[in-house]
Amino acid sequence: MDKIIINGGNELNGEVNISSAKNAVLPIIASSILCSDKVKIKNAPMLEDVSVITSILQQSGSSINIDKKTNEILIDNNNIRPLDGNSELVRKMRASFLVLGPMVSKFGVCRLSMPGGCNIGSRPIDLHLKGLKMLGADVNIGHGFVEVKAKGLKGNKVYLDFPSVGATENIIMASVLAKGRTIIENAAQEPEITDLVDFLIKMGANIFGAGTGKIVIDGVDELRGIEYKPIYDRIEAGTFLVAAAITKSKIKINGINEEHLRPVIAKLKESGVLINMIDHKSLIVDGRNERTGVNIKTMPYPGFPTDMQAQMMSLLSLSRGSSMITETIFENRFMHVSELARMGADIKVDGRTAFIEGVKRLSGCEVRATDLRAGAAMILAGLVADGYTKVTDIYNIDRGYVKIEDKLRKLGADIERIKE
Numbered sequence: 001m002d003k004i005i006i007n008g009g010n011e012l013n014g015e016v017n018i019s020s021a022k023n024a025v026l027p028i029i030a031s032s033i034l035c036s037d038k039v040k041i042k043n044a045p046m047l048e049d050v051s052v053i054t055s056i057l058q059q060s061g062s063s064i065n066i067d068k069k070t071n072e073i074l075i076d077n078n079n080i081r082p083l084d085g086n087s088e089l090v091r092k093m094r095a096s097f098l099v100l101g102p103m104v105s106k107f108g109v110c111r112l113s114m115p116g117g118c119n120i121g122s123r124p125i126d127l128h129l130k131g132l133k134m135l136g137a138d139v140n141i142g143h144g145f146v147e148v149k150a151k152g153l154k155g156n157k158v159y160l161d162f163p164s165v166g167a168t169e170n171i172i173m174a175s176v177l178a179k180g181r182t183i184i185e186n187a188a189q190e191p192e193i194t195d196l197v198d199f200l201i202k203m204g205a206n207i208f209g210a211g212t213g214k215i216v217i218d219g220v221d222e223l224r225g226i227e228y229k230p231i232y233d234r235i236e237a238g239t240f241l242v243a244a245a246i247t248k249s250k251i252k253i254n255g256i257n258e259e260h261l262r263p264v265i266a267k268l269k270e271s272g273v274l275i276n277m278i279d280h281k282s283l284i285v286d287g288r289n290e291r292t293g294v295n296i297k298t299m300p301y302p303g304f305p306t307d308m309q310a311q312m313m314s315l316l317s318l319s320r321g322s323s324m325i326t327e328t329i330f331e332n333r334f335m336h337v338s339e340l341a342r343m344g345a346d347i348k349v350d351g352r353t354a355f356i357e358g359v360k361r362l363s364g365c366e367v368r369a370t371d372l373r374a375g376a377a378m379i380l381a382g383l384v385a386d387g388y389t390k391v392t393d394i395y396n397i398d399r400g401y402v403k404i405e406d407k408l409r410k411l412g413a414d415i416e417r418i419k420e
C-alpha cells in the first residue's frame, strides 16, 4: 500500500497549476451517456475517481480513449448498453450513482447497487429517486439493488427538500431528453452544476437558471458530440491556498475562478492571509503574517464548502486563539479530528461543532487519510509538523488530487510517496 511521507518545515516557493474539477468531470462523463456522437474532454484530471467512472462506461460498452500525455478523454457511446449494476466498480464510488439519470433516460431502465454510507456520512439517495419518480419512473429497491424503469420520462416540477448536488445533477440529466418542461426548485447552485449545464447546453440541451435555486429544462430530441474543458477544481485550489498559509509561504496559484472560491478566500483573509488576484485566473497567496482563529460553518454553495472543512481545521489548529467549525452538510465529517489530535492539535467536538484552540506546533507521526479531504488535511499538517509525518490510506487522496505530492515537491516541500 502506498504511503506519503513528509518531512515538515520547508517554506514553499514558486507556482502551481490547478487541475480540472473532479466534481465537474464526473457528472460530465456520466452525462455523455445521453449522446451517441463522440465527446472529447480536454484538460481532464487523471484521478482514481475518473478512472472508475470511465471503467463503468466501458463495462457498459462505451469505447473510451484516455490520453495521459494530453490529458484528453475521448468517449464514444455509440455501442453503449444498459449498465450491469452488479459491478464492483459501481460499489466502489458513490458518484457512480450519477449514471442512473442518463441510463434511465436513454434505455428506460437502470439497475444499480444501493450505495452504502461512507466515511463522512450515511448519504441517502431518496432525493435522486424522488426526482426520477416525479418524471414518471418506477423505482424498486430490494436485495441491495435499486431498479428504475420508465416508459419515456415526462417533464414535471421537482422540489428538493435539500439542495443536493448529486440529486440536482441526476434530475437534470434525466430531463434533458424528457418530453416537456422540468422545473427543479431548491436546486443546488454549486459551480460544478453550472459546468454540467454548460456542457449539456453546448451539446444542444435547453436549460435555464443553472447557478440559481430554480433550474428549468425543456426536453430536446437529441444531443450532439462536442469538445469540452471543465472548470478548475476550486477545492484543489483551496487546498493549495491553505498549503501556503500553513507553511507561512508566498506562492502563485494558476487555475483560479475567484467567484467559486469566494467563501474560502474570505475566511483565509479574515484569518490574516493576504490573497491577491493578478489576472482573471491566477492569484498570489502570502501567508507570512500571523494568523488568528476564525469561525466557519459549512453550507451549500455559495456558503463555505464542506470539502474545505478538514483542510481549514489543520490551518486553524496552528492559528492564534480559538476557532469554531460547524459541519452542517455531512453528519460524520470530523474523522480527521482524532488524527490531528495525534499530531498535537487541541480540538474538542460537541455534536456537529469542533472547538479548536490554536497550538504553537504539531509533531509528525503516522496518521490515516480517513477520507479524501481528511487526507489532504493530514498532508497540510505534515508540511509544518516537526519531523516526519507518514500518511496511510492514501488511495482516498488519489480519488481527488492529481499528483499532490509532485505538485507540493515542486513548490519545495520535502514529500514523497513510498510503497510499504
Ligand SMILES: CC(=O)N[C@H]1[C@@H](OP(=O)(O)OP(=O)(O)OC[C@H]2O[C@@H](n3ccc(=O)[nH]c3=O)[C@H](O)[C@@H]2O)O[C@H](CO)[C@@H](O)[C@@H]1O
Pocket: 022, 023, 026, 094, 095, 121, 122, 123, 124, 125, 126, 127, 128, 129, 162, 163, 164, 165, 166, 167, 188, 192, 306, 307, 329, 330, 331
Ligand atoms: C461527486 C460530487 O460532486 N461530490 C460532492 C457532492 O456530493 P453529493 O452529491 O453526494 O452531496 P449532496 O449535496 O447530495 O449531499 C448533501 C447532503 O444531502 C443529503 N442527501 C443527499 C441526497 C439525497 O438523496 N438525500 C439526502 O439526504 C446527504 O446525505 C448530505 O447530508 O456534493 C457534496 C456537498 O457539497 C460534496 O461534499 C461532494 O464532494
Ligand SMILES: C=C(OP(=O)(O)O)C(=O)O
Pocket: 094, 095, 120, 307, 372, 373, 400
Ligand atoms: C466528498 C467528496 O467526494 P465524493 O462525493 O465523491 O465522495 C469530496 O470530494 O470531498
